[in-house]
Amino acid sequence: MIIDRRSVLGAAMAIPALPALARAPVPGALTGFVDPFIGTDGTGHCFPGPSRPFGMVQPGPDNAGSGWDFTSGYQYRAPKIMGFSQTRASGTGIPELGDILLQPVLDPRDDLASHYDKASEVARPGYYAVKLADNGASVELTCGLRVALHRYRFARAGRVWVLVDTEHRLRFLTKEPVDTASVRTTTTGAEGSITATNWTKRTIAFALEFDHPVAEVRPLPSSKAPRYLLGFDLGEHAVLQAKVAVSTTDVAGARANFAELPGWDFDAVARAADAEWEKLLSRVRIDADARTKRVFYTALYHLFLQPSIISDADGRYRGPTGQIAKARGRHYYSTLSLWDTFRAAHPLYTLLIPERVDDFVLTLLDHAKAAGTLPLWPIWGGETNTMIGDPALPVIADAWAKGFRGFDGQEALSAMRATSTTDHAQSDWSLFDRYGYYPTGKLSNEAVSRTLEAGIGDAATAKMAAMLGDAESAKRFGARANGYRALIDPETKLARGKDSNGAWRTPFDPLTATSPLNNPGDYTEANAWQYSWTPALHDVDGLVAAMGGRAAFTTMLDSFFSLPGKESKFLGQEALIGQYAHGNEPSHHIAWLYAWSDRPERGPELVREIATRFYKDTPDGIVGNDDCGQMSAWYIFATLGFYPVNPTSGDFVLGQPLVAHATVSLPNGKTLAIAPGKDGRVINGEPLTRTIAYRALMRGGVLRLSGAEGNHP
Template sequence: MIAITRRTLLATSGIAAAAAGLPGSALARGVEKAPPDLFVGTGGDGHTYPGPTTPFGMVQVGPDTDNTRWEGCSGYHRTDTSIMGFSHTHLSGTGIGDLMDVLVVPSRGAVELVPGPREDPDKGYRQRFSEEHAEPGYYRVRLESGVLSELTATERTGWQRHRFPQGPGHVLLDFWHMPPVQPPTYRLVRDATLSIAGDGTITGSRSVYRWAKGRKIHFALKLSRAPDRVTFYVDDKPQPDGTRTVSGDKLKLVLHYDDAGAAPILTKCGLSGVDVAGARANLEAEGRGWNFDAHRRAATKAWDKALGTVRVSGGTPEQRTILASAIYHAQLAPTLFSDVDGRYMGLDRKVHQLPAKERAYSTYSLWDTYRTLHPLLTLIAPERATEFTHDLLRQSIESPFGPPVWPLQGVETGTMIGWHAVAVLAEAHAKGIPADYAAAWPAIRRRAFDPTTPDVASTRARGDYAKLGYLPADRVDESVSRTQEYAYDDWAMAHLAEAAGAHEDAAALRKRSLNYRNVLDPKIRFARARLANGSWITPYDPIQIGHKVEEYRDYTEANGWQATFLNQHDIYGQIAHFGGEAAFEAKLDALFSAPSTLPDNAPPDISGLVGQYAHGNEPSHHVAYLYAYTGAPWKTQAMVRRLLTEMYKDDPDGVIGNDDCGQMSAWFVMSALGFYPVDPVEAAYVFGSPLFERAEVKLGVNRKLVVEAPGNRPDTPYVAAVTWNGRPWTRSWIAHRELAKGGTLRFTMSGTPNRDFGRAPADRPPSYGSTPA
């Protein structure tokens, strides 16, 4: 992990000292597209994977090194020394493991049916490896058996090419493989079937009860060479010769080749969340022929387009690689979840048919990604943002729970708190993305006002929230964070109510969105839990994560320090609640300069500390930008530059916390460009400190944003002046409607702060629909 030492940094001398040891930036000779490093984030707690996929693709075929510990939630960790095999689905950056479907294991020698322990690579079917290489759309590795394995993907199919040495070999298909992470107390796989048809196509279905309980996956797989023998296994027991179909929980299949090295053995595998017929159709549509290299080139081309949306000059080579890697990781999820015929599995566990040209998606890590990833996509991938908007509206209508929380392959996991799909939808409406928002309002309204609506773990005790104006800590776990995030969702739902013409509902929700104040004690100026009788919890220590951890935590992956600044939508209201802008600014100073101590029971998500600010966890991501609301954006500039240079590295351990489906990466991209969406629903960006001398951002068709910071260096973190399309710009923010038109945003950078820039109340960012002026 990155070693973060506590420094005040808010003084100019602190910035200069920090910058002194950094290399100077290169002269800006022209923008370029640096290649990403797919191993960034695969070490530490980044939880990313290096296997190939296409942008937002359904299939993520890749190597699995671990499925037993938290560090291996993606199935891969850079420190591991052996590979179990190559499965076809992976999660990027999540803090919980799932997927890893349809594991293919090419090997030689005696057949092994279990992978063996990670700590002992010489047991089981694990193999040590070398010559590992990864690039967008392609992965290659040599296994200790001598097999050279290559992987690529289309949107719905995974391709593998295995070159064996001369002599016998085999391919194991392990359909039991999954990420248990902890010893299971119930059946993790149920209703599995595995068959081989007369044409040699292998098909299978299973229901998985890991994270997304009852998730269904179906596959159809073909081989370029017919095996000499086939052996099915049920509960690791071989089945009689001639068996063509098996069922149960623990199913495996071994394909034997007398001379595996006679020619490469290729597999192509189509997936579906609907049925085997859908998997077959996906395979037939995207898996014609056996030209592995053609599909590799197509995947490379798709990534060239996606990665070419942002090009920069200046900075260091390492920073340009970090940026490219972040842009890559920001376009892995959400993932495609509809078949080529338009069918998909809805959150109501029913099969639905899409209108022509529509697509369904899964893997929405909304508690994380509403903050920066979705705002970033409205700029660099507006067509995807439109697709996700339509998809989330559909899912809000179909789900018995209303707007999604954390949907994964047709299952509402209910993970984390709030129902932040509404934030993505409200932002989309505010930015003018066309969609039928009114159609989803009845389902969203039920979530907002009807406490009898079917519940998931993230939405408990909404009756108390509506009655008391907060969630009581003696009844509800994580009551402080829940109150604040419910309030933000009220703010988002108020916008959607207006869009639907429900003006009275909108007014009620706007008023209720101020409930966040009810867990901010104005006397001590900290987020603090309250009991049902209205009293504040005592004693109080902002370092602690809860008043009674054996029963309740008061905060979600946070403590009192971090939760104090969770509010994103009513900054000026909180400033007044805390006694004015001087007091609020001093409180921010105290956050960043406090001792970086945590209690022993703190979750690993609280990482990347600067004082008590935790960059490794998403609720802190907007906080450095709050100085702009006090008229001191120069402090934002100093801290953002520090976070950009200290929290990210060109290294497997280069992401300070879980990447969470691209959120950590998206923060780097937007902040490196020089602006950030503190409140995505406000559709405005607060200026920070651009990292490069020049950036060119493609904003859809025929529009381009140019961000210039000539002469920008490590020792010039401060913004002396700004122009927009050649005109002086005194505000410390800019609206999305301006930026999305395209143009040139020019920063004049300095080694000393301009304390007058953005200081006037009229130049400060809007919040709760207005500025302090």
């Protein structure tokens, strides 16, 4: 059954109306342009529940507990809500988190999932509300940084019930939800600690408090973690509230986190959440129509949902080996989708939230201190070993190149060298060093993609070493970064698999995409055409030369954007223009490469087409997983008119802004205004060619961007 948002189910149930807070955003506020439903229908895998920026808790509705479509717990057109869990990831391709599910209901029954009144569903930054048609209750959610706050309005007074399911997880279909659990009920709720293995092994501790005493406890069938129906006796207002604090460490840590939300003033907490988001969103202001503002500010909102803070109020957190440590910075972060976010999201953080960048890097270094190598894809403190390459390397080098000094450079370089020389989950350096590339036949899959991604990390390590005066390491890793050149087929000019004897992969079909879902294959969620542009992320001039020079490079780009492609939901083949697949990250920089071609004006044309076709202010408005804000980061950069093709260079490739005017608030009261220009590209009167430096942007002033004519030297 599919629900239209404007349909009303269960109209006969006298469910209380939601309060005015649910219906009235502040007039003129930027939060009014954020629609958390964007990206919740289809492959965006976003969620509509509330969060604070980079929040540890992100409570929201779960329609299902497993499956590709429900990696965030929610799909816009799903007909039922099974309950409201407290943690999740935004836009990922694998389900995880979904801890401590609550579900209000008037009367106990076997299946507590409920149809819901789609017309009643409201989502804004820091607030979510819905009416449960079958359960006789309306639900409102808001939160602090580490504490979720629920408010339930029941259709009648008297004895009502809340399901407390500590076994529920967002998980793979084949996985048991819980390894071990120690949970108990209290006079006002429940508390406990649970260890579960799904995408990673992790520990979740929680403390649950209601604003009414528990009148009755009914245990429900479960496996390794308890499920309860808790009964409450309500007066004539029939309102019940619940607070859920979470921790990666222990119950004491969860209880201590309650201090951030004292009392039970739900409306005040929701207003505070809205105000916090308003302050952050106002760092960028654009002049545009309402539709563009909705897409843009929702993208900005999605960008700031993750990485997620996982350290307690006292700074403690549980890291990748299960150890409990204390954050060196203000916070320790996880849910780092680094293979995606190193490309644009992290460079955008350096521009929009520079005050958090040092803590991001300290998180990476603390992970390496515990695990021996830098993280690949950690969530809730645990390592998933997902995706390829070593994408933490460019994040660190980029921060140092841009002048961030809140971490020790030598410690960072040491961790980068260890990660670039020690065999680990996705990097077999002894094999790579023997051949200078990853040969087919020696790896089970993804040999070409892994070679190309290795170059990105090696170039980042070489740059970091050069900046710190380590000439030997700079030379070593700089040379190894050129390994990709061995795989550029001189006949097709594409990156092609090569075995340990130096023989090319035959037969060779550059249009067939491969991924972990249909390996063996040489590419990661992409085909040869799509992955061959990866070396441009660190050596665009070398790639131009390898493809035969600028004229040949232009021809290759033109062919890439015109060759027909076949969309496939699971192979990163969404949002196609020719072979360009905007639904997956390996394509994200390619339109910007026209700045190195004989047709520099073509790049801004394509960027505008991509932004217009594949970003909408509708629930299906993100095509492809948002991947913790990377898809959103691309749109934000496109709107502003520049992009970090090489994310460790400290430079941004210039294009054309998608709006008439934009203003970025910078540290120390400075502002950067982006406006149309008549005479090429200039900042504060100084002419620019192809790129602009980060430091020039951070000095503020006026950046004027006109056409791309004459952009190349």
